[in-house]
Amino acid sequence: MPVETVEAEDVRAGEFAGSAVKRREDPHLLTGEARYTDDVQYPRMAHLALLGSQYGHAEIGAIDTSAAEESEGVLAVYTHEDLTESGIDGTMPAADPENGVAVERPLLARERVRYQGQPVAAVVAEGRYDAFRALDLIEVEYDRLEAAPELEDALAEGAPRLHDAAEGNVCFESETGDEEATEEAFSDADHTVALTVANNRVIPTAMEPRAAVARYRKSEDALIVELSSQNPHSVQDRLSDVLDVPEHRVTVRVPDVGGGFGAKLQPYSGHLLSAWCAMALERPIKWQARRTDDFQSMVHARHQETEIEAALSAEGDLLGLRGHIDADLGGYATGGGVGIPQGTAAMLCGQYDVPAGHVSVRGVFTNTAPISAYRGAGRPEAAYVIERLGSACARELEIDPAEFRRRNFIPSKEFPVETALGRSYDSGDYEKTLDRALEIVGYDGFRQRQEAAREEEKYLGIGFSSYVEVCGGSSGDMEGGLVRMNPEGGVVVGTGTQDTGQGHATSFAQVVADELGVDYDAVEVIEGDTDRVPEGGGTAGSRSLPMGGGALREAAGRLVEKGRTIAAHQLEASEADIEFDDGEFRVRGVPDRTVTIEAVAEAAYSPGDLPEGVDAGMEETAFFTPEGSTAPFGTHVAIVEVDPDTGELGFERYVAVDDVGTQINPKLVEGQIKGGIAQGIGQAVYEEGRYDENANLATGSLQDYAMPKSWQLPEVDWESTETPSPNNPLGAKGVGEAGTIAAMPAVVNAAIDALSPFGVDDLDAPLSEETLWRAARGETR
């Protein structure tokens, strides 16, 4: 049953956290008051458009911009040379991997282009369409080079080399685990099961494409950039870095954001160049990427090819795990491109007690758009591999797949644990979510039902995914939280996380209202303004509630402590005797001697009313660093029916039981899980970013790239358990990515099970009709 929402006014004060309070964001979003970056207008605003390379791999000769410059409304046309002539180095931050080579990422291509759509030149014009028209008049001399769009092409002998520094197109190599212990485990094994698993390339497709509006106030030497982003402080940092402007002169504001999913963490050429152009031309500049611009030159995600092998005892106990990941980086290495596959390697133990493991990773350049984060970033890839392997092991050893999982789970008493591949899990109770999922789905009777259906030539399959992820910040991460109570009792809170649709304002107001014992509606939440919120790390890796919520809870707690000092003075009692509950300070044992936190706040701004040594004001900023990451987990079970005659896949049932620790707002948790599942199903069934052999992006529009539609998605039976995280004061674990991580293996395992009467034991996503139809005929794509 879906979670039912409640009105905030029906919730008892102090009990907001844990209540499914209605999202406060929705009236704004649903009544047309939302203001996205493209809605931002300024007088004299000009428009920036970027010319993308028409080739996937080419040398660039002369660029003739003269015709474009003369085109109607054009103010300026820029190439890489113009950037360096202005005194900046014309590059944007690039990865500098350990055990690997760093390559520069130019803002506008210099000498060579390495993926189709890579920005080559920029036009600024009075009107948006003036700029687009002028793009077609720029003449670029290309000398086309042989391209390597696939990992296989890039790794082949004699492959075209993308970067001089990267021999064999290898950017970096890394490994995790204990190779010797793993080899020993394999030599002791009764069985081994090996699998080759491909994670298909997906293209993050937020409803709102990338956009920025930049202004430069010369008299103040101030740069103000408004953009669609997940991480305002990081954008501020990069603007400062790239444009060589001191950070305190740069303000970053984020209007409403129509989805980010990891792809809007970093500023792109368009964002950075709008700022550069605003400074060069001293006019407000808007850059609004078109859908195809996003398909071609925003980051892509996921593409990895993995060899994985399990060592098993005769009874089906996992003894060891070894593997190798070839990770596609695209034409340039982003921080995410380098970090994500290494994260995948570290997550490959999944929920299982694996005594020994070793996984190597190789990051490879290809003539494709750079790869980086997309909802889950490394963990969906890992969950897909280990959960496919788990089901393959069960099949091979003829053990029930649910039983195989249960047998190998990390026992709940073992937590916290560090896995053989080097990841720490804070808390967990894996059997509980599996058991509940089996119960809801009616697993006991399923196999019989499946058998009976097969006799009627209906092919049902069940797929399991018992996933775990590590998210929600880490001991090396920090987030700022500001809590200010005004003299009249209103509360303003700010953090450096960034809502892109999740409902941060609702959740943070719940946390702070409870902590201060004030009305939910008294708490205003600010994000997305580097001038107004403390330093923070944005929204990524499901960190907002554990980190931002943690910081706000800590700041609010400090405010209560300050209030206690002031209240003790007002109530003429010792501080140690002051209790705080429900927004009131009381003298212990004297129930009628109370003062509200609002009255304390008022006093806080009247220096005469303050005890000695107490500074005026009622405001605290906390910078929160957790003890460690959080490890949400759960089991998803999909039942699908595959029609072998048409290859169509339909969902009969989808059950999800998730544990994301303590829930602040169960409705928001449910929404995150279900939205995440939709994206996981997208990768499993529909989405695939595809390049042709000449490195042209063949899926460069929504006509060619299939996003899942609402009617194609199953109703999700969702339940949850709550195993709190010991690593943050809320006990909350991250929830933003869990559904995406869980869904893909559940669906693909279910399709394999459905087609098992046809001898199918392996399928590659996306499960298009053609893929399934061919598989039922014993063919592979």
Place this chain on the structure above:
Amino acid sequence: MEFSDTFEIEGVTTEEAWLALSDPVLIEECLPGCQFLVRVEDVGEDPDEVDFDALAEEADGEEKPPTLPEADPDDVAARAFEESGRYATLVGIQVGSVNPSFETIVTITKREFPEMHASAEGGSSSSSFELDSGMILSETDDGVEVDWWAETDVFGKVARMGQRVMNPVANQVVNRFFSDVEDRISEVDDESSSFRERVRDVVSRG
């Protein structure tokens, strides 16, 4: 991408089809979207070396000589494609939502009756292509069979936006081309044996 197909032209001899398909003027008139097709000298395969604007201006309004069957076979033979000859052509095409005009250099890489090969490189502001193609003619009971093939690499916007529709577009262009050629040359009257002999004579002279 690779394409190949067979097209039948009824009511003509192999020599007539050969001479007609060797005529730049006829090709220009029959190829959908072709604005001009002219011989160019002293250029390489790169269309950037040719001033297409000047060629377009020249071609504009120019009176076209007659083509087969009205033309004198000797005149057609004189202007026919030559092996290693280079030709500049401007061809507009509509693929999906994009309609670029390709400035193209065609090189005749082989021409030996009844087989002709050509390669081409073309570029527009946002797309480009490279092509190898060929055709071989053979006599049938009621005309000529043209077996043709083409291998092409396409880059840029057309490749990106048009992948789904590239095959149908290519087929449509080729079919319109051959139908148009057929319409013209199959008008040859069976009785005009002197024409038929003259063509045979011209072709046999090479």
